[in-house]
Amino acid sequence: xxxxxxxxxxxxxxxxxxxxxxxxxTEEASFEAVEAVFAAMSRxxxxxxxxxxxxxxxxxxxxxxxxxxxxxxxxLGLKSGGYWPGNAEKGLTNHQSTVFLFDADTxxxxxxxxxxxxxALRTAAASAVSIKHLARPxxxxxxxxxxxxxxxxxxxxxxxQRAFEKVIGWNLHPEMLSRLEDTAAExxxxxxAVELDQLGAEADVIITITSSxxxxxxxxxxxxxxxxxxxxxxxxxxxxxxxxxxxxxxxFTDEVAQSISLGEAQHAVKAGLIAEADVNEIGAVINxxxxxxxxxxxxxxxxxxxxxxxxxxVAAAVVEIARAxxxxxxxxx
Ligand code: NAD
Numbered sequence: 001x002x003x004x005x006x007x008x009x010x011x012x013x014x015x016x017x018x019x020x021x022x023x024x025x026t027e028e029a030s031f032e033a034v035e036a037v038f039a040a041m042s043r044x045x046x047x048x049x050x051x052x053x054x055x056x057x058x059x060x061x062x063x064x065x066x067x068x069x070x071x072x073x074x075x076l077g078l079k080s081g082g083y084w085p086g087n088a089e090k091g092l093t094n095h096q097s098t099v100f101l102f103d104a105d106t107x108x109x110x111x112x113x114x115x116x117x118x119x120a121l122r123t124a125a126a127s128a129v130s131i132k133h134l135a136r137p138x139x140x141x142x143x144x145x146x147x148x149x150x151x152x153x154x155x156x157x158x159x160x161q162r163a164f165e166k167v168i169g170w171n172l173h174p175e176m177l178s179r180l181e182d183t184a185a186e187x188x189x190x191x192x193a194v195e196l197d198q199l200g201a202e203a204d205v206i207i208t209i210t211s212s213x214x215x216x217x218x219x220x221x222x223x224x225x226x227x228x229x230x231x232x233x234x235x236x237x238x239x240x241x242x243x244x245x246x247x248x249x250x251x252f253t254d255e256v257a258q259s260i261s262l263g264e265a266q267h268a269v270k271a272g273l274i275a276e277a278d279v280n281e282i283g284a285v286i287n288x289x290x291x292x293x294x295x296x297x298x299x300x301x302x303x304x305x306x307x308x309x310x311x312x313x314v315a316a317a318v319v320e321i322a323r324a325x326x327x328x329x330x331x332x333x
Pocket of ligand 1: 119123145146147148149150151171172173176209210211212213214216231232233234304305306307
């Protein structure tokens with residue numbers, strides 16, 4: 001039973017519904033939140049807790065939690081959600097998620113925030129952070145591998161980081177390429193659908209964002225100086241690029257433990273091509289503890305596995321903006 005003091009101290013829970021988030025958060029705000037939390041992770045100020053992911057035996061759903069605590073930003077919480085394959089038939093997104101934030105001093109619930117748009121924004125922000133810190137400054141051509149839901153967000157965030165003059169793209173299902181073409185047009189950039197050989201030969205920065213379980217880009221297709229942001233591989237068994245590319249490259253990631261177990265680096269580590277010690281935290285580059293790209297002809301790979309702290313960081317930013325604008329739903333709790 002609640003104590004009298006607790007009953008008296010009813011507090012406010014902030015709710016930011018999914019459909020309110022679009023106009024609230026900008027790509028810049030997402031970028032800043034994600035860059036700051038990667039830096040905090042590398043300093044040891046923020047850490048992710050073990051991820052839970054379970055097939056629940058209902059509606060063919062995969063459900064789980066990603067959680068963590070950022071002592072620097074005082075963000076404590078979790079993203080809960082997963083994948084419901086039957087949702088599309090109901091007019092809903094298959095991926096569903098909600099972020100819950102808690103007061104780090106008391107453990108009381110602080111906010112409930114729709115997590116669907118935020119997931120796309122924080123994932124795009126992660127690869128944009130890698131482009132800012134690792135791509136050649138003179139990068140002109142952006143190569144996109146993948147044309148699904150996330151790809152448009154990825155492209156929008158990436159083009160803010162370099163003076164890209166052109167976007168080229170490839171997708172296993174060519175009928176989806178119109179998404180890349182439309183997004184490039186929205187950004188005022190020419191788009192060309194190409195084969196993978198041409199993509200590797202022309203692109204200075206390549207983003208991979210697919211659900212592939214086999215290497216799409218082969219080692220011989222990647223030229224010196226390329227930066228690759230591999231964003232699709234977030235599960236054991238998934239793969240987007242030839243493991244030999246990681247052997248030639250300097251490899252960076254959001255979180256080393258995830259990178260070598262369920263990220264793009266899992267295959268190169270398993271094959272003995274690279275070791276755990278060869279995978280560097282992007283946060284170390286942000287903090288100035290790692291020099292990042294060392295030469296114009298170096299290949300850099302960012303293995304973006306996706307961590308709960310990214311979700312908490314962008315959700316906290318949304319709550320702050322919603323409160324400042326007076327449009328947060330405040331509920332006594
Ligand atoms: P989506 O279902 O909208 O699109 C899937 C994309 O993968 C399409 O381009 C499709 O053509 C391609 N594809 C499917 N099967 C393939 C195969 N066998 N070989 C090559 N390409 C294939 O998905 P989405 O929402 O755009 O997400 C794309 C990927 O990104 C997913 O794998 C998802 O799990 C991952 N993801 C990662 C993070 C992260 O933080 N790293 C966050 C969100 C999503």
